[in-house]
Amino acid sequence: MEQKNESWLADPNPVAGKEADKNEQTDPFEKQGLWERIRHLGLEPAAMRSLTLVATLVMMALVVWVMSNYYVSVEGQSAVELKAVAATQSAPVSAELFLAQAVEPIVESDAIRRNVNPDTVLPMRARTEIISYTVQAGDNLFSIAERFNLQPETVLWSNRYTLGDDPHFIFPGQQLLISPVDGTLHRWSAGEGLNGVAEYYKVTPDVIVNFPGNHLSAATLGDYASPNITPGTMLVVPGGKGEFTDWRTPRITREEPATAANVGPGACTESYDGVVGTLNFRWPVENHNLTGYDYAPSANHYGIDIGGEMGDPVKVADNGVVVYAGWNDWGYGNMVVIDHGFGWQSLYAHLAEVDVICGQEVYAGDVIGSMGDTGEADGVHLHFELRSDEYGRVNPWDFLQ
Numbered sequence: 001m002e003q004k005n006e007s008w009l010a011d012p013n014p015v016a017g018k019e020a021d022k023n024e025q026t027d028p029f030e031k032q033g034l035w036e037r038i039r040h041l042g043l044e045p046a047a048m049r050s051l052t053l054v055a056t057l058v059m060m061a062l063v064v065w066v067m068s069n070y071y072v073s074v075e076g077q078s079a080v081e082l083k084a085v086a087a088t089q090s091a092p093v094s095a096e097l098f099l100a101q102a103v104e105p106i107v108e109s110d111a112i113r114r115n116v117n118p119d120t121v122l123p124m125r126a127r128t129e130i131i132s133y134t135v136q137a138g139d140n141l142f143s144i145a146e147r148f149n150l151q152p153e154t155v156l157w158s159n160r161y162t163l164g165d166d167p168h169f170i171f172p173g174q175q176l177l178i179s180p181v182d183g184t185l186h187r188w189s190a191g192e193g194l195n196g197v198a199e200y201y202k203v204t205p206d207v208i209v210n211f212p213g214n215h216l217s218a219a220t221l222g223d224y225a226s227p228n229i230t231p232g233t234m235l236v237v238p239g240g241k242g243e244f245t246d247w248r249t250p251r252i253t254r255e256e257p258a259t260a261a262n263v264g265p266g267a268c269t270e271s272y273d274g275v276v277g278t279l280n281f282r283w284p285v286e287n288h289n290l291t292g293y294d295y296a297p298s299a300n301h302y303g304i305d306i307g308g309e310m311g312d313p314v315k316v317a318d319n320g321v322v323v324y325a326g327w328n329d330w331g332y333g334n335m336v337v338i339d340h341g342f343g344w345q346s347l348y349a350h351l352a353e354v355d356v357i358c359g360q361e362v363y364a365g366d367v368i369g370s371m372g373d374t375g376e377a378d379g380v381h382l383h384f385e386l387r388s389d390e391y392g393r394v395n396p397w398d399f400l401q
Contacts, residue, residue: 201240266326268358276341277318333375343389
């Protein structure tokens with residue numbers, strides 16, 4: 001009995017001890033690490049694949065987050081700016097929200113940022129008012145018209161009170177009126193009627209009344225036959241067409257050269273007879289280059305301005321008789337006109353000297369004067385014209401040989 005009691009005291013819980021011994025024998029790697037147990041069980045390849053997949057998903061999520069916060073659009077807008085634009089387009093923005101967005105800090109990054117342009121470009125408005133232009137050295141009718149995007153005849157018609165239908169009368173320092181649109185200008189005179197003025201310029205009265213720059217109102221004009229328009233008012237006539245009065249070069253025949261009596265003291269007074277031409281026209285000077293105005297009927301310029309030097313000889317283009325020899329009062333300076341017969345004549349203007357007299361017979365190539373710049377000439381040149389009774393004043397380029 002004593003031995004039994006000692007055994008009981010040495011192992012007060014013999015059943016628990018046996019259970020503990022049993023557990024130690026059935027779980028030999030309980031104290032091993034997780035990865036050691038996975039490898040012990042042969043699951044290492046599957047675990048590696050799972051970890052790789054998880055890592056990939058984490059990296060993709062990180063990239064999406066970075067792009068959403070630092071992305072810059074093709075137009076240069078950042079993500080914050082794009083979100084702000086989307087918000088303003090999708091719903092009304094209150095003042096508080098606008099202020100909150102305005103002060104929202106923008107995260108700086110290495111991304112390319114859009115350059116801000118503080119300038120606002122406004123569309124050009126069409127001009128409606130008449131303006132004044134001071135002619136500069138080197139200007140002519142065509143260069144002035146091009147400067148203001150107008151037709152040459154618009155500039156000429158709009159300044160007939162200054163130029164008198166002659167483009168050669170333009171000189172530096174002169175003040176010209178520039179219409180806002182193609183057409184013409186009309187200075188209103190007492191006693192005129194809108195219907196008559198409009199008809200003269202080949203437009204309707206409403207074209208003049210409705211143009212904003214004229215500041216007219218149908219309600220206050222009253223009767224169009226006697227409208228309430230202050231005399232001296234300059235009106236724009238959009239699309240209006242003027243008519244040229246040419247006092248410089250009327251048709252001068254050998255039978256009646258005195259028809260040019262009002263042109264100047266160079267007019268001849270008697271009837272003449274003599275040689276006729278071959279109608280084969282040669283160049284009147286050695287130089288064949290244009291130096292000023294070209295043939296432009298729309299601008300009342302019916303000849304060509306040929307370049308050269310002061311004193312260069314000017315020769316007759318074909319056989320004929322002199323029907324004008326001397327000064328022209330209308331801007332052409334010293335001028336010679338030759339009647340070639342068959343309804344043709346040639347004209348030579350701005351001469352320094354005239355070497356022929358009225359009624360003189362001349363033959364192709366004879367010297368009739370020298371090149372100069374008399375009259376309204378912008379530099380030394382020869383103004384040359386050809387006229388036909390059948391075709392009118394023709395383009396010399398089509399006939400000179």
